[in-house]
Amino acid sequence: MAIETQPTEKNGGCNGTGGRVAACLRHVTKTFGMGTTEVRALDKVDFEVRTGELLLLVGPSGCGKTTLLSVLAGILDATGGEIEVFGTRVDRLDQAGKTSFRRGNVGFIFQQYNLLPTLTAAENVAIPLLIHGEPYASALARARQYLEKVNLGDRADFLPATLSGGQQQRVAIARALVTEPRLIVCDEPTAAIDGETGKMVMEMFRSTALSADRAIVVVTHDNRVFPYGDRIAEMLDGRVLSIHENQYAPHHDTQPPHAAQQDTRQGGKERS
Ligand SMILES: Nc1ncnc2c1ncn2[C@@H]1O[C@H](COP(=O)(O)OP(=O)(O)OP(=O)(O)O)[C@@H](O)[C@H]1O
Numbered sequence: 001m002a003i004e005t006q007p008t009e010k011n012g013g014c015n016g017t018g019g020r021v022a023a024c025l026r027h028v029t030k031t032f033g034m035g036t037t038e039v040r041a042l043d044k045v046d047f048e049v050r051t052g053e054l055l056l057l058v059g060p061s062g063c064g065k066t067t068l069l070s071v072l073a074g075i076l077d078a079t080g081g082e083i084e085v086f087g088t089r090v091d092r093l094d095q096a097g098k099t100s101f102r103r104g105n106v107g108f109i110f111q112q113y114n115l116l117p118t119l120t121a122a123e124n125v126a127i128p129l130l131i132h133g134e135p136y137a138s139a140l141a142r143a144r145q146y147l148e149k150v151n152l153g154d155r156a157d158f159l160p161a162t163l164s165g166g167q168q169q170r171v172a173i174a175r176a177l178v179t180e181p182r183l184i185v186c187d188e189p190t191a192a193i194d195g196e197t198g199k200m201v202m203e204m205f206r207s208t209a210l211s212a213d214r215a216i217v218v219v220t221h222d223n224r225v226f227p228y229g230d231r232i233a234e235m236l237d238g239r240v241l242s243i244h245e246n247q248y249a250p251h252h253d254t255q256p257p258h259a260a261q262q263d264t265r266q267g268g269k270e271r272s
């Protein structure tokens with residue numbers, strides 16, 4: 001596979017995001033623990049996400065994918081290196097600054113859905129809007145719209161415990177999208193859902209959450225998701241080995257056999 005994006009030692013730093021770059025990591029390191037128990041989860045990672053793209057992040061278990069997403073989203077502090085998202089040096093923000101930046105710019109869907117058990121599906125989806133100060137009635141109305149988008153309109157008033165794992169995951173997806181963040185990071189969004197629902201979720205990502213000034217990063221082990229990515233980043237042992245154009249994307253000539261009939265996606269996406 002052709003390596004299109006290599007670590008850019010020459011560039012030194014992020015040199016400003018903007019234009020085609022939504023987010024940038026330069027020489028980012030993250031270590032957990034100390035001494036003999038030290039784990040280097042990210043090892044001088046260089047990484048760029050372009051505006052208008054859905055980037056897939058793949059690699060074996062334990063290679064650092066969740067850690068990379070967490071650092072990119074400003075949820076986890078890196079040990080070293082530069083992180084810039086839509087022009088903001090996230091690594092220079094204090095905790096309050098990071099929280100405020102995340103609220104305005106980043107939506108995330110993690111492996112644990114973290115739904116609040118005493119709130120209905122619609123109320124869970126409305127939480128980010130309520131935090132933004134939106135009145136309850138309009139926040140709930142918008143939350144219901146987003147539940148419709150993930151085919152859960154009829155479950156809006158259910159408590160999480162009465163929903164299946166895949167339905168809870170779709171509630172978490174609706175909650176991440178409801179504020180229309182510019183950067184969305186998702187950790188295995190299709191892990192708990194069947195093939196058809198997974199397709200629907202990926203199509204929904206492209207049609208409602210991707211545009212020329214937004215970007216999505218999806219960690220996946222699921223090869224049914226591959227046709228929906230524009231580029232694929234491969235990780236191994238805390239490093240991003242390569243980022244390359246996705247040969248399985250429908251706009252390319254080569255498609256995996258199972259994807260041949262699947263190009264129904266609607267993207268408001270600008271390819272530059
Ligand atoms: N909070 C933590 N404390 C200590 N070590 C951690 C912590 N979080 C992650 N690690 C370690 O960092 C490495 C990368 O973990 P990470 O969760 O990023 O992997 P991953 O690629 O997402 O794996 P998976 O595909 O299994 O989810 C692993 O070796 C893991 O044990």
Ligand SMILES: [Mg+2]
Pocket residue numbers: 065066067187
């Ligand atoms: Mg993980």
